[in-house]
Amino acid sequence: xxxxxxxxxxxxxxxxxxxxxxxxxxxxxxxxxxxxxxxxxxxxxxxxxxxxxxxxxxxxxxxxxxxxxxxxxxxxxxxxxxxxxxxxxxxxxxxxxxxxxxxxxxxxxxxxxxxxxxxxxxxxxxxxxxxxxxxxxxxxxxxxxxxxxxxxxxxxxxxxxxxxxxxxxxxxxxxxxxxxxxxxxxxxxxxxxxx
Amino acid sequence: xxxxxxxxxxxxxxxxxxxxxxxxxxxxxxxxxxxxxxxxxxxxxxxxxxxxxxxxxxxxxxxxxxxxxxxxxxxxxxxxxxxxxxxxxxxxxxxxxxxxxxxxxxxxxxxxxxxxxxxxxxxxxxxxxxxxxxxxxxxxxxxxxxxxxxxxxxxxxxxxxxxxxxxxxxxxxxxxxxxxxxxxxxxxxxxxxxxxxxxxxxxxxxxxxxxxxxxxxxxxxxxxxxxxxxxxxxxxxxxxxxxxxxxxxxxxxxxxxxxxxxxxxxxxxxxxxxxxxxxxxxxxxxxxxxxxxxxxxxxxxxxxxxxxxxxxxxxxxxxxxxxxxxxxxxxxxxxxxxxxxxxxxxxxxxxxxxxx
Numbered sequence: 001x002x003x004x005x006x007x008x009x010x011x012x013x014x015x016x017x018x019x020x021x022x023x024x025x026x027x028x029x030x031x032x033x034x035x036x037x038x039x040x041x042x043x044x045x046x047x048x049x050x051x052x053x054x055x056x057x058x059x060x061x062x063x064x065x066x067x068x069x070x071x072x073x074x075x076x077x078x079x080x081x082x083x084x085x086x087x088x089x090x091x092x093x094x095x096x097x098x099x100x101x102x103x104x105x106x107x108x109x110x111x112x113x114x115x116x117x118x119x120x121x122x123x124x125x126x127x128x129x130x131x132x133x134x135x136x137x138x139x140x141x142x143x144x145x146x147x148x149x150x151x152x153x154x155x156x157x158x159x160x161x162x163x164x165x166x167x168x169x170x171x172x173x174x175x176x177x178x179x180x181x182x183x184x185x186x187x188x189x190x191x192x193x194x195x
Numbered sequence: 196x197x198x199x200x201x202x203x204x205x206x207x208x209x210x211x212x213x214x215x216x217x218x219x220x221x222x223x224x225x226x227x228x229x230x231x232x233x234x235x236x237x238x239x240x241x242x243x244x245x246x247x248x249x250x251x252x253x254x255x256x257x258x259x260x261x262x263x264x265x266x267x268x269x270x271x272x273x274x275x276x277x278x279x280x281x282x283x284x285x286x287x288x289x290x291x292x293x294x295x296x297x298x299x300x301x302x303x304x305x306x307x308x309x310x311x312x313x314x315x316x317x318x319x320x321x322x323x324x325x326x327x328x329x330x331x332x333x334x335x336x337x338x339x340x341x342x343x344x345x346x347x348x349x350x351x352x353x354x355x356x357x358x359x360x361x362x363x364x365x366x367x368x369x370x371x372x373x374x375x376x377x378x379x380x381x382x383x384x385x386x387x388x389x390x391x392x393x394x395x396x397x398x399x400x401x402x403x404x405x406x407x408x409x410x411x412x413x414x415x416x417x418x419x420x421x422x423x424x425x426x427x428x429x430x431x432x433x434x435x436x437x438x439x440x441x442x443x444x445x446x447x448x449x450x451x452x453x454x455x456x457x458x459x460x461x462x463x464x465x466x467x468x469x470x471x472x473x474x475x476x477x478x479x480x481x482x483x484x485x486x487x488x489x490x491x492x493x494x495x496x497x498x499x500x501x502x503x504x505x506x507x508x509x510x511x512x513x514x515x516x517x518x519x520x521x522x523x524x525x526x527x528x529x530x531x532x533x534x535x536x537x538x539x540x541x542x543x544x545x546x547x548x549x550x551x
Contacts, residue, residue, distance in 0.1 A: 005531050012515075015516060016516075019514060022230065022232070023227060023231050026229075026230035026233070048234070049233075049235040051235070
């Protein structure tokens, strides 16, 4: 009983010295240094708070946060949309009537991306889309803090085609298809006539 | 007319002071807890977050006062007022400086001790009136705890009263400095009537009062329901204990009472043990530090500084020590503090008869 009592006082005193130490070392503020710095885990004293909007922990340049698409390099192969585990990528492709051009790595582009939407609210940052992309046009950036007022603002639209352009290309495609169909029918007829 | 006017001014002044103290007490509590836990605490509202609690008060004022449908309306509505008034009335008999005290009562100490126990009644009313199991559990715990801890606190106080031979707090204060009419001896051997300062404080005039002071301080923590004795509010078990159902201004009053209580019990400790408004600096030879720092505004300064130090220690303890279990709480009170307080009282008697 008596020993318990003395023990209680001693341990309380130990606790009190510990907390007062923290109280008086609180004038030391945390330095904002990168996690790769040698001192990152050595900041044992002082307050630990990062005042976020005013201070930001630096992130690596090669950080894998939000997605970005270099639409000029995209060949609209739809692989990223297919591999996405949460189906957050929505692509609508329009076949071009001819080769449109080349990506920076020399692949020929044959499809227009009428729609290339990524719903960042659904994205779970697994990075699979960046792995399957044959032209490496979809990448993860070091951008991680995006606050929006409307949920729909989290759907990033990467397509650079306007609705009119898309409609025009669609019309062109239909026209080409119709021409081909006609040519085919004509060829069939000729064949049939020949037989 | 002027006679009554003076009393009104004193009452309003004390109320304003306790409100002001609660505002900055809460701010200090939040800042200290933050620093102890390596956080920053409030920083955004005003410079260093100084206006944070003011903003909180405005928030509480514009909140809807909700009364539970099954509550006992009269008890529920009266409880916060009674809790606060019980604490607030305690300020009436405490000296702030030589010649400055709201009411010079011969039975001042007795009065304060009596009026503080009324707080238990308010807490019970709040708990019972809320008609809520958490509230009533908190209220019952609080009543058990406050009544138990009044015994060691009471005996610690009696051991001071036996040394001082008076219940008048102004007289007790005067005895502990250079203005004392009687001789005071440091540790019972060295006459320090002309030196004053820290040497003639009660805890050094009779060293066993250091133990009594610690007993009183622990018991006062329990009486103001602060950690580690906060089982009446025990957030993790009882939501918020007896004030679970209170909203808006009523909740603010409970809060105000808690912080006024912190200040009041510290003030009683200062008056009884730590030399009240007397300076801690003694006269040393030709350097008459005690003479230079006595009288006038010095009294208020010393009182406030000493009390704030004790309040700081209360906050420091709150953010260090975990909460007691109920049985540990009662063990500490009945098996440790009460016998020790009895011994202190006995030593006081012997000291007064043979040493002083």
